[in-house]
Amino acid sequence: MARARVESVQTFGKAMVTHFDHGLSVYSHNQLYGKWYTVRPDRDPRTNRQLRFAVRTEHRDALLYSASTIEVVAREAVHAHPFISRLGPDPLHDDVEVTTFSKRLRDPAHAGRQLATLLLEQSFAAGIGNYLRSEILFFAGVHPCAKPRELDGPTRRKLAKKIIEITRRAYSTGGITDDPRRAKRHKKAGQSRSVYRHAVFRRVKQPCRACGTTIADADFSSRRLFWCPRCQPAV
Numbered sequence: 243m244a245r246a247r248v249e250s251v252q253t254f255g256k257a258m259v260t261h262f263d264h265g266l267s268v269y270s271h272n273q274l275y276g277k278w279y280t281v282r283p284d285r286d287p288r289t290n291r292q293l294r295f296a297v298r299t300e301h302r303d304a305l306l307y308s309a310s311t312i313e314v315v316a317r318e319a320v321h322a323h324p325f326i327s328r329l330g331p332d333p334l335h336d337d338v339e340v341t342t343f344s345k346r347l348r349d350p351a352h353a354g355r356q357l358a359t360l361l362l363e364q365s366f367a368a369g370i371g372n373y374l375r376s377e378i379l380f381f382a383g384v385h386p387c388a389k390p391r392e393l394d395g396p397t398r399r400k401l402a403k404k405i406i407e408i409t410r411r412a413y414s415t416g417g418i419t420d421d422p423r424r425a426k427r428h429k430k431a432g433q434s435r436s437v438y439r440h441a442v443f444r445r446v447k448q449p450c451r452a453c454g455t456t457i458a459d460a461d462f463s464s465r466r467l468f469w470c471p472r473c474q475p476a477v
């Protein structure tokens with residue numbers, strides 16, 4: 243155990259780096275199952291999970307259970323970490339802008355790739371999971387089979403904008419990606435969260451909220467993708 247102050251915390255997709263003021267940082271990767279708990283120092287959470295990393299303070303403990311990887315790295319070596327150095331920009335980071343992604347969509351390394359596949363690749367954008375892929379494509383009005391080079395300039399820019407907007411919306415709402423006013427209306431009307439949460443994701447055979455067309459679904463990269471055939475026409 244070492245005494246130090248946490249200076250900052252950075253996330254990279256499902257990886258997290260906790261920077262301490264003594265110059266060392268702790269890299270942790272949650273995969274799909276790592277879980278943080280914050281508890282009072284005298285109360286360990288009731289769990290059968292294995293404790294992997296603990297930050298203990300006088301008033302509060304932050305405990306990470308079940309994460310697959312925990313590594314201590316020098317702060318200046320964090321950017322060269324094998325996982326982090328391969329990651330694309332994270333739409334949640336403050337320094338990432340719409341132009342960051344409109345440039346990447348024009349880049350020959352990405353422009354010829356099918357968007358359904360590209361959006362899940364962590365080397366293109368860090369942290370876009372399966373439901374965000376469907377929701378981003380819907381709000382951009384882009385068919386999942388389209389490739390960036392097939393889109394006109396305004397559509398490509400709109401897609402770049404939605405990559406950032408929908409990812410940040412999901413972060414701030416705890417996972418609700420549909421239009422905030424519409425979600426609020428549905429919530430007020432007594433609908434459950436699973437009903438109003440998304441615009442298209444897991445809404446198979448239900449009417450599109452924008453045009454009433456039946457939502458379609460298919461597997462892309464072994465994960466289920468949902469889209470509206472009318473709002474997202476094939477190019």
Ligand SMILES: [Zn+2]
Pocket residue numbers: 450451452453454455470471472473474
């Ligand atoms: Zn539609």
